[in-house]
Amino acid sequence: METPMREPTLDPADWSALRAVFHQAVDDGLAHLQGALDTPVWVAPPGSSKSALYEPLPRTATPAAEVYETFRNHVLPYGVGNVRPAFYGWVHGAGNAEGVLGELMAAFMNCNVGGRAHMANELERVVVDWCKDFTGLPAEASGLLTSGTSMATVLAIATARHVHADGDVGREGVAVAGRGLVGYASTEAHSCIAKAFDLLGLGRNALRAVPVNTAREMDSAALEAMIATDRAAGLKPFMVAATVGTVNTGAIDDIAGIGAIAHREGLWFHVDAAFGIGALFSDAHKAKAAPMARAESIAFDFHKWFQVPYDAGIVLIRDAKAHYETFAGRKEYLASSERGLAAGEPWYCDYGPELSRTFRALKVWFTLKSHGVDGISAIIAKNIAQARYLEDKVAAEPRLELLSPASLNIVCFRYVAPCDTAALNQLNKDIVADLQEAGIAAPSTTTLNGRTAIRVCLANHRTRRQDLDALLAGVLELGARRTAGSVAA
Template sequence: MTDITAKDQTLDPENWDQMRQLGHQMIDDLFDYWQSIRDQKIWKPIPGEVKDFLDQPIPEKGQDPEQVYRDFKQYVFPYNKGNVHPRFFAWIQGTGTPMGVLADLLASGMNPNTTIGEHSAMYVDRQVVNWCKELMNFPLEASGILVSGGSMANITALTVARNSFKEEKIRTKGLKAASAQLVLYCSVETHSCIQKAAEIIGLGTDAVRKIGVNERYEMNGDELESCIQEDLEAGLFPFAVVGTSGTVNTGAIDPMEELLAISRKYGLWFHVDGAYGALAKLDSKYSDRLKAIEEADSLAFDLHKWLYVPYEVGCTLIRDAKKHREAFAITPNYLLQESRGLSGGLDSVNNYGFELSRGFKALKIWMSLKEHGRMKYAEMIAQNNRQAEYLGSLVENSPELELTAPVSMSITCFRMVKPDLSESQLRDLNREILLRLQEEGIASPSSTILQGKYTLRVANVNQRTRMEDMDLLVREVLRIGREIGE
């Protein structure tokens, strides 16, 4: 029998004041970290004893909270990835902001499931989606959903595109009932998540046509149209074109107006993968080249990149709200909506995506946009782009360096060159430069291979970067490269 006299247990602290003091210490430590980040090494290798500590089995009994935090400070905090540092340029990863971090703390403290019900988080979520439409100049009657990032944003959009294709009724009957194979088109430079999305939604890799690019790594429109015509003649169903507004490799922007025109000509869904570059629309230098985004059937973009909010949050916008809802909506008995009470309120977000459990990710965007405003973000994005151009000019003015791709938006690709070295030796040289930059805690570019050339790739979506960081980076690349050659 259950002992009804036993004391009920809880996970709340026994000593609230002690936990409050610990929380204050955590906040203070974070602010100290951010304030001094420029003077710290960007990255350091993880010692073996730390990895061993982080490979221990689950504790049977709990530890004192202060000891748990001491373990964090000793074994976790010092070995951060470094993307809060002003010289983090690897992949395309944002830095976050103090307000964004505090917003995540508040969101976790409220702990709502922001999918269903009559509560404030639902209205903040809706407002943030509407603000995303405003940022992209999408029609206000369009639909949208916040997701974890670009990969989920892209697969959400392509699911809507697939399910709403002609009169095939794919959602109910499945792809096997389609009267022909559906085919999707993107460039060879398109992010790998597009191929993954095609595989997950049942098209298969063979249904993804990867179109060639020009010398600026932009999709070839003539080749795209020829491929569509060939597939039509073969009895296949072209259904979607994916244009990229800033490839992750070089920042290349596909010819948006041309892709939009081709999509309209053949009645195809025009989707824009803007995970990285859509927000460059706020930079006047790129606004015209990205204007076709406003006419896209769907758009995917990240907010943890060029809105600098902490991980993770992205957005999918769908022009036709009815098609968006019809692609996902379902109402089981346990999710009945009422006209009032907790089960009242806005339409369930679950009707616009796969997830039924969603954190309050909108709050950090809401608070950040209120703190800084659209204009400040436009200035920050333009600043990153000008910094990339400045780095490009430093490379062009150094006889020991060369650009390996045109500078586009905030990505600069370059390498060190020596006339007496073979291509294989240049690869080894630049790989060693990259590794020493990281291991010495100086800066963190990443790498890629362009036209067979091993390349240092600087992708700058960093709100802490200054022009002087570009000067330092070039100096250190030259220093390390010269040392290797001695």
């Protein structure tokens, strides 16, 4: 009898040994989250840890326990810091433990959510339906989970381009079918919109930058005037993007007014609600955000104010048929079937450029099921109240200057000192870097009317008022030390 050939596999020779590594990793991961309140917000990765990772491409196997120890010692301690309560930079959510569980189980299942009949596809449909429900889009609208709002914006504008082009832009190209298309977004809009115009062949110059008013919201009168000017020049306005929660200051555009202009002018109305989607769950802000229900498309992130682990975003598109027509085009080896594994509908690869798609919906589902909308809403309300608290503290301190009113969850201020504008801008940049390197807090900077601002974005479920008090104390101490010359410039 012929001896069976031993064929290679990547399964472990000793499952119990690997199980021990997994148990250790889960314990370490939970300890990492549980201890987030008591550790510096950011620790610069040391050169020794960087050096430990740079090695020739491994040719032979390394035991999983040894691989894990390298990660544990040289990677885990040196993240970006957004799991910690004093992280206020940019707009990063803190994640949540239940979401991690969803991510872990998604990796175990290893599903490709591009299509076919399996539960990962079903669960994405569930999450998309929930999102249509709370945004107010109709049940027949379509949706697709993405890496984030940046990719979601590309999909939305691609669909708008398909609808408004003079011909089949996918087949004939932008130079033929998309000639003269122009769109609009405010000067405060996220850069992903300009990037989408670039990637889609429209060109960044085809995106008009609409001025903002004193509240940093899109100027509706200026929008109308720009549309009229472009039409008179023989161009074809086709879309306008409004923002719920600008990254600089958290401003909310006049969604109702801009939507009315878009529909009157026959434009695709897109809403960027990357983190500002949380306004729908705030009694104080819902009225301004709710008119997004009239949009042709909405893009937002789960990994920001919904606290889902990175990465997870979504695009919702009112016209499901147009969405499908923009991206569908499966080859015969991907044909659907009435029976078997190939039967599931829709195939999500027909609604975006990716055939290979990760099971993002599971960590979203774990988060929303575990905490409920009420739990997420409570965090949103807390962060908004914390922004008011910080705003009041800044206003009461003569050594600080508020640079923009807190319209949602972002506060922009600066430390003031008797020096010229350039020196004052540099001083505030240095204070922010000092705060980060000391592990006190991690705000970011932005520029408002030529002035450098210390920008504090509150989108972290672990943040406490005492963390904000520590931030202000740090700003005042470091500002005083620098102006006294005790810290090298």
